[in-house]
Amino acid sequence: MMITDFNHDCFYSPITKSASLNETTYIIEQIVEYCIRTLSKEIIDINEKSISSKLTFDELKKNNITSTDLMQWSSPIDLIERYEYFLQMNTTSATDVFYNCTPPWFGSICQYRFVLNQSFSSFIQMRIDERKLFDENTTLTCYIHMKCDNHSFLTCLDWRDICDGKVNCLDDGEDEKYCIELEMNRCEENEYQCQNGMCVNEDFLSDEDISPFRIYNPECLDGSDEIRVKDLASCARDSSFKCEDVLCPQHTNFNCGDGTCLAVEVTRGIIPCTNNRDRAMNYMFDWNNPVDARYSRCFKTLMCVSYPFLSRNFDKYCKNLCNNTQECKIQTIKDCPPAFIAPTLPVWDGHVRFGYFSNETTIRRSGYEPDFVCYNKDLCSFPIPTFTLDSYTCLHTNQLNLTSSYTVYDIFRACNQLFKTDNENTCLDPTTVRCSGTNKCIRKRRIMDGFADCYDGFDESIAANSCALNDKHRFQWSSHPIPQC
Ligand SMILES: [Ca+2]
Numbered sequence: 001m002m003i004t005d006f007n008h009d010c011f012y013s014p015i016t017k018s019a020s021l022n023e024t025t026y027i028i029e030q031i032v033e034y035c036i037r038t039l040s041k042e043i044i045d046i047n048e049k050s051i052s053s054k055l056t057f058d059e060l061k062k063n064n065i066t067s068t069d070l071m072q073w074s075s076p077i078d079l080i081e082r083y084e085y086f087l088q089m090n091t092t093s094a095t096d097v098f099y100n101c102t103p104p105w106f107g108s109i110c111q112y113r114f115v116l117n118q119s120f121s122s123f124i125q126m127r128i129d130e131r132k133l134f135d136e137n138t139t140l141t142c143y144i145h146m147k148c149d150n151h152s153f154l155t156c157l158d159w160r161d162i163c164d165g166k167v168n169c170l171d172d173g174e175d176e177k178y179c180i181e182l183e184m185n186r187c188e189e190n191e192y193q194c195q196n197g198m199c200v201n202e203d204f205l206s207d208e209d210i211s212p213f214r215i216y217n218p219e220c221l222d223g224s225d226e227i228r229v230k231d232l233a234s235c236a237r238d239s240s241f242k243c244e245d246v247l248c249p250q251h252t253n254f255n256c257g258d259g260t261c262l263a264v265e266v267t268r269g270i271i272p273c274t275n276n277r278d279r280a281m282n283y284m285f286d287w288n289n290p291v292d293a294r295y296s297r298c299f300k301t302l303m304c305v306s307y308p309f310l311s312r313n314f315d316k317y318c319k320n321l322c323n324n325t326q327e328c329k330i331q332t333i334k335d336c337p338p339a340f341i342a343p344t345l346p347v348w349d350g351h352v353r354f355g356y357f358s359n360e361t362t363i364r365r366s367g368y369e370p371d372f373v374c375y376n377k378d379l380c381s382f383p384i385p386t387f388t389l390d391s392y393t394c395l396h397t398n399q400l401n402l403t404s405s406y407t408v409y410d411i412f413r414a415c416n417q418l419f420k421t422d423n424e425n426t427c428l429d430p431t432t433v434r435c436s437g438t439n440k441c442i443r444k445r446r447i448m449d450g451f452a453d454c455y456d457g458f459d460e461s462i463a464a465n466s467c468a469l470n471d472k473h474r475f476q477w478s479s480h481p482i483p484q485c
């Protein structure tokens with residue numbers, strides 16, 4: 001155990017993996033830190049029974065205690081290092097104190113013990129194995145250093161939600177504030193700019209095996225220095241760096257909170273996050289949840305008619321609402337408003353809501369496809385709305401020419417106002433380019449990077465002329481995420 005300068009007490013857990021590169025197999029050793037934050041102002045209640053004795057370094061030395069002895073007694077590593085230094089310097093110290101703990105206590109002042117009588121490595125394994133968080137009463141790891149209301153304790157903020165391009169904190173969008181600094185970050189000549197704005201030395205660009213499932217340690221937190229196909233469920237039981245220390249690639253993906261990222265269109269119950277973080281956000285999870293009324297009865301009866309998954313599992317999900325699909329259909333048309341919004345909360349970027357027509361019962365491939373979307377027109381001025389519902393500006397989804405790769409999310413991602421300019425004609429920063437027909441400016445590196453940043457995907461069209469940018473890190477042959485021309 002070690003105590004860092006930032007008041008974290010940490011365990012180091014070694015992980016060994018093998019990886020192939022150019023037909024040679026390498027052994028990769030990783031040391032993963034597990035830390036507990038000890039708030040500086042927190043008064044630690046010292047349990048006298050946990051301390052068998054206290055010895056100053058001078059006393060340890062007098063008793064011929066070596067640093068190896070301290071190691072065998074599971075003392076904190078930094079205390080051992082200090083003691084070794086003290087021995088080698090041959091000085092005196094009556095202020096440095098070693099706490100000799102009564103088992104099972106440990107720590108710099110014997111303040112810790114395991115709840116269960118087992119080794120640390122088996123404890124870690126147990127935690128990884130039980131990652132089905134939302135089915136059990138286990139505690140979540142939440143990012144607590146930001147004021148964030150995101151409507152459910154089940155979906156508390158994960159560090160990966162910060163600056164991922166969509167608003168998670170519904171009160172004030174705190175998680176996406178100031179992210180423009182990262183977007184506008186400029187890299188040195190010999191660096192590659194990751195999609196999320198970070199810079200890494202260009203030597204690390206595509207330096208791993210091109211086999212997509214063998215990426216072990218991308219240098220960009222979002223993995224954009226390597227060409228890869230995301231291994232869909234690989235992180236659920238994996239605590240190595242490639243899972244614990246990675247972000248989801250920006251914009252399109254859903255963050256399971258454990259290093260697994262799902263494409264947003266497949267999140268609703270088809271390939272779920274192993275830990276069920278996605279289910280906590282969708283109706284499959286709270287279908288029968290009496291406390292959560294985000295999905296109205298109308299939404300449920302409509303889905304029982306139009307979503308094949310539910311009609312196949314009718315007895316489980318729908319039987320308590322209506323006796324058969326025909327009855328559900330009649331009930332929806334009879335009892336529900338002609339148009340309604342579900343869920344009641346925004347599904348995207350803090351303002352985009354999905355809506356349904358009660359008489360619209362065409363088959364829904366993934367269940368959630370809305371009949372219309374409502375949004376804040378101050379944030380998104382270019383789609384032409386087709387109607388208003390209550391105070392919302394709404395648009396029929398069949399007006400949007402959506403495909404499986406161009407989703408509602410792509411439309412509204414282009415509304416992200418981070419780079420709005422007041423200048424009518426140009427973008428002031430020379431590294432930015434104006435999205436055709438709007439007053440939004442995007443970084444030139446966003447041109448042809450595989451994601452529509454401008455309305456209508458202008459930046460992904462040839463009109464944006466990416467080859468003329470003379471960007472040495474553009475690949476002419478690859479697909480996204482690395483920009484091409
Ligand atoms: Ca976010």
Ligand SMILES: [Ca+2]
Nearest residue numbers: 204207219225
């Ligand atoms: Ca790399």
Ligand SMILES: [Ca+2]
Nearest residue numbers: 446449451453
């Ligand atoms: Ca783009």
